[in-house]
Amino acid sequence: MKKKIMLKDLAYARSGDKGDIVNIGVMAFSPENYQLLKKKLTPEKIKEHFGSDVKGDVVIYKMPNLNSLEIVMNGALGGGATRTLALDQTGKAKGQSLLYMEIDAD
Amino acid sequence: MKTVKIGSGSASWGDMMEPGIDLIEQGDIQYLGLDHLAELTLSILQRWKAKDPKKGYIPDVIPFMKGLLPPARKHGTKILCNSGGANPEAAGEVVAQIAKEFGMEGLKIGIVLGDDLLPRLKEFKDQGVKFENMETGEEDIDRVADRIVAANAYIGAESIIEALEAGADVVITGRASDNALYVGPLMHEFGWKFEEPYWDKIGAAVTIGHIIECGACSSGSMSSQWRKVDDPGNVRNPMAEVDENAAAIISKIDGPGGLVNSGTVKEHLVYEVHDPYNYLMPDGIADFASAKLEDIAPNKVRVTEIKGKPRPEKLKVCMGYREGFIGEGQVWFPGPDAFEKAQWAEKWARRRLEIMNAQYDELRIDYMGVNILHGNTVPFPPPYAKDMYECGLRFVVRTKTYEEADRLKRIPTWLWTHGPVGSACGQPLPVRPVIGLWPTLIPRELVPTRMVIKEVK
Numbered sequence: 001m002k003k004k005i006m007l008k009d010l011a012y013a014r015s016g017d018k019g020d021i022v023n024i025g026v027m028a029f030s031p032e033n034y035q036l037l038k039k040k041l042t043p044e045k046i047k048e049h050f051g052s053d054v055k056g057d058v059v060i061y062k063m064p065n066l067n068s069l070e071i072v073m074n075g076a077l078g079g080g081a082t083r084t085l086a087l088d089q090t091g092k093a094k095g096q097s098l099l100y101m102e103i104d105a106d
Numbered sequence: 107m108k109t110v111k112i113g114s115g116s117a118s119w120g121d122m123m124e125p126g127i128d129l130i131e132q133g134d135i136q137y138l139g140l141d142h143l144a145e146l147t148l149s150i151l152q153r154w155k156a157k158d159p160k161k162g163y164i165p166d167v168i169p170f171m172k173g174l175l176p177p178a179r180k181h182g183t184k185i186l187c188n189s190g191g192a193n194p195e196a197a198g199e200v201v202a203q204i205a206k207e208f209g210m211e212g213l214k215i216g217i218v219l220g221d222d223l224l225p226r227l228k229e230f231k232d233q234g235v236k237f238e239n240m241e242t243g244e245e246d247i248d249r250v251a252d253r254i255v256a257a258n259a260y261i262g263a264e265s266i267i268e269a270l271e272a273g274a275d276v277v278i279t280g281r282a283s284d285n286a287l288y289v290g291p292l293m294h295e296f297g298w299k300f301e302e303p304y305w306d307k308i309g310a311a312v313t314i315g316h317i318i319e320c321g322a323c324s325s326g327s328m329s330s331q332w333r334k335v336d337d338p339g340n341v342r343n344p345m346a347e348v349d350e351n352a353a354a355i356i357s358k359i360d361g362p363g364g365l366v367n368s369g370t371v372k373e374h375l376v377y378e379v380h381d382p383y384n385y386l387m388p389d390g391i392a393d394f395a396s397a398k399l400e401d402i403a404p405n406k407v408r409v410t411e412i413k414g415k416p417r418p419e420k421l422k423v424c425m426g427y428r429e430g431f432i433g434e435g436q437v438w439f440p441g442p443d444a445f446e447k448a449q450w451a452e453k454w455a456r457r458r459l460e461i462m463n464a465q466y467d468e469l470r471i472d473y474m475g476v477n478i479l480h481g482n483t484v485p486f487p488p489p490y491a492k493d494m495y496e497c498g499l500r501f502v503v504r505t506k507t508y509e510e511a512d513r514l515k516r517i518p519t520w521l522w523t524h525g526p527v528g529s530a531c532g533q534p535l536p537v538r539p540v541i542g543l544w545p546t547l548i549p550r551e552l553v554p555t556r557m558v559i560k561e562v563k
Contacts, residue, residue, distance in 0.1 A: 012330035012369070016378035019145070019241050019545050025376020027330075027369070051482040061382050063395045066372050070382050074241075078468075082146045082541045083429060085470035085502040086481070092328075093479040100483065 003106065008099035010037060015095030020056075022076035022091035024098055026069045034067035040103040046071060049101045050094075071098075110295045112288055112314075113345035115174065115185075116140040117321030119147060119164050123173045125322060125343035130177040132359045133345050136295075138178065139287035140187035141319055142166060148256040148281060149426030149541040151192035152224065162193030163200070171204045171276075178275075179210055186266065186277040186287040192256070194219060194280045198560050201276060205562045213562040216269025218279040220555030223257040223423060223548070230552070237423065237546040247544060250427040255541065257425040259548055262388030262417065264300075265555040266290030272559050281424075288315030288346075289389045296350050300389070300417060308390035309414015310352035313397060316385065317356055317374050317409065318344045324374035325358045326365035337362035346409075353410045355402070368399040371407045384415070388422075388550075391415040420547040429542035430467065433515030434502040436474065437522055438530045444497040445487065447526035448473055451499050454525060455517050462517075465510050466503040474498030504540060511537040 007013070007026070010033040015024040026041065028034035043058035056074025063070060077091050078084030088094070113135040115126025119142045129135050142164040155162025167189035178185055190197040198217040205213045223230070227247075230237075236246045247254065258281035267290050269277045277290070292311040298304040317324050325344040326335040342364025348354045356371055358364045375394050379385055382394040396413040439447035452471055459469070472478040475497055476488050488494075501518040505511040515537060522531040 012373065014328070014330065014373045014377050018378060018380070019543060021241075021380065023376075023378060023380060025373065025379070027372055027376065049483060053481045053483070061395075063376070063382050065395055065397060066375060066399070068372065068376050070376055070379055072380050080145075080543055082149075082426070082543055083504070085432065085434075085468055085504060087472065087478050087500065097480045097483040100480075 002104045004102040005105040006099070007101045007103065013095035013099050015091050017077055017081050017091040020075055020077050020080045022073045022094045024071040024073070024095040026071060026098070028067040031067055034064070037069060038062060041069060041071070045101070045103070046073065046098070049098065050076070107349050108296070109347050109349045110137070110292060111135045111345060111347045112137040112139065112291055112318070114139055114318040114321045114343050116142060116170070117319070117323060118142065118144060119166060121321060122341065123170050125341050127173055127177055128359055129343055129345055130174065130181050130183045135183055135345050137184050137186060137291040138174070139319065140170060140185065140189060141284040141287065142187060142189040143191060143281060143284070145424055145543055146426065146541055148192055148258045148424070152256040155192045160196050163191045163197035164189040167197050168200060168204065171201050175205060175208060175210065179213070184270070184275055184277070184291070186290065188279045188282045188284065188287060190217065190278045190280045192222065192280065194278050197278050201278065202560050202562050210562055213276070214272070214274045215560045215562070216272060216274030216277040216557050217560060218261070218265040218269060218277065218282060218555060218557045220265065220553060221258050221261045221279070221281040223259055223553070224254070227254065227257060235548070235552065237425070237544070237548070240545045240547065247425065250542065250544060253427040253429070255426050255428060257423060259553045260388055260422045260424070261553065261555050262286045263290035263293060265557040267294045269557040269559065270294040272557070274559060283388050284319040285312055285315040285387045286389055288319060289387070292348055305390060305414040305416050306412065307352040307414070309392040310354070310412040312385065312387045312390050312392040312414065313394060313412045314346045314348060314354045314409065316392070317371055318346050320374065320377070322364065323377065324356065324366070324370055326370060329365065329370055330373060331365060331369055335365045352412065353408065356407045356409060358405055366405040366407060368401050368407050371399055371409065386418055388417060390417045419550060421550050421553055423546045423548050425544040425546065426541040427544060429540045430504055430506050431508050431511035432502060432504050432538050432540055433511030434500070434535050435515050435518030436498055436500045436532065437518050437525060438474070438496060438498040439526060440528045440530065441495045444494045445473070445476070445491040448497040448499045451521050451525045454521060455501055458517050458520070459514070462513070464514055466505045466514060468504040470502045472500040474500055508537055
């Protein structure tokens with residue numbers, strides 16, 4: 001069986017909102033972690049992790065200068081901060097939810 | 107080399123005032139920016155203005171100016187804020203009155219106008235200007251036109267710069283971008299223009315503004331490094347010392363509290379950004395992926411090498427429209443069997459909705475302590491369900507009418523006495539109106555801005 005590793009052991013995350021979009025900045029602890037995350041974190045994996053909580057497309061931007069990825073999730077806030085029924089109206093917790101994701105360690 | 111020092115005194119309506127006072131008194135800053143607006147705020151403020159034409163600004167501007175003006179006057183610090191909201195002129199009046207009470211004759215207040223498009227929507231329609239929804243692609247606002255309560259363009263720094271050139275000590279705007287409150291003073295001090303060869307420098311100013319505009323969120327608040335923040339509660343806001351090449355040193359005042367390092371700056375550079383290669387602001391486009399961060403001393407980060415591009419041809423406009431009501435309530439259950447009690451209560455609530463022939467557009471039931479924040483990413487029921495000492499149920503509905511929201515929000519409160527044994531409650535929550543947002547664009551030339559100076563006599 002492949003060795004799994006949790007994102008929280010590789011990176012920090014902070015998330016926020018604009019309209020119905022939630023973005024998550026994933027900041028790797030090291031250049032090596034960044035290389036691994038760059039390879040393993042795909043829009044498909046992200047959508048799978050959040051299930052029906054993310055209804056739209058996911059786009060990932062690479063920021064090698066910060067060893068970070070910017071994950072942009074459309075349709076992720078129940079219509080946006082002003083109309084969502086979720087308590088987390090601005091998607092601040094979504095980044096932390098992502099840290100529980102497991103990826104293959106190699 | 108000339109440098110300019112700017113600081114951040116507020117990240118949102120309701121933020122605390124003391125960190126800004128500390129920056130003025132101990133940070134040697136020349137400019138303090140205060141952001142008081144979010145996407146929803148203008149819709150609230152326009153409603154207040156409709157009820158009373160002397161209202162419609164952020165009421166916090168009163169305590170803030172009472173607290174900030176005396177030290178700012180003493181240290182020669184200029185204050186820039188977007189607290190004018192839906193009524194910058196009324197905010198200017200109030201601030202002038204406060205300054206007068208302090209005996210600050212000669213104080214100049216620059217008031218920036220032009221962002222409020224609500225009175226101009228008919229004019230735009232007559233001209234055939236369309237407002238395509240940036241999120242949904244819907245072509246124009248016809249469907250919601252009769253329900254629009256606010257329409258504001260995110261304006262840039264042009265009129266802020268004019269106000270500073272005219273000697274303003276305080277600048278009050280409506281929906282200026284938070285960012286413009288910081289770009290404005292830098293462009294004014296260094297004489298940067300909206301043309302070549304200044305776009306990299308403006309890109310840097312946009313980036314520096316982004317780093318500090320959310321107050322302490324780049325200096326230890328909301329941080330993944332929260333464990334390293336000594337003296338929690340003693341919040342320190344960030345400041346930036348910028349040189350004429352647009353290189354910046356981000357720091358905080360010395361002493362305990364707060365934290366500034368490349369990590370805290372980084373976590374703000376990735377915050378609320380979409381395409382980091384093209385961070386669009388009314389004054390320029392910044393490339394955050396070009397920024398170089400260096401820890402040069404404890405609590406000091408140098409930010410350099412930022413690239414920029416010419417400002418966008420169009421401005422973002424945020425319209426808010428009435429979109430029904432939300433009714434909400436909660437109930438908590440103690441163990442033994444707390445989770446199972448909450449599940450039984452959910453069943454009760456759903457059955458009650460049927461019996462009441464409830465009319466709602468959306469319903470959400472969360473289990474507090476289980477999935478209220480992590481949603482579908484956590485297992486449900488949780489593997490620890492049987493061990494829970496307490497569990498809460500949160501019930502929320504969105505309805506078309508106030509009356510239906512008011513009727514349905516009683517369901518969780520009925521559970522305070524009709525649910526399984528031991529339930530605990532809090533206070534019933536009021537029904538709240540829902541504002542839908544319609545993000546769109548408008549050609550820049552259709553939104554001229556201007557400023558007026560009000561001098562305290």
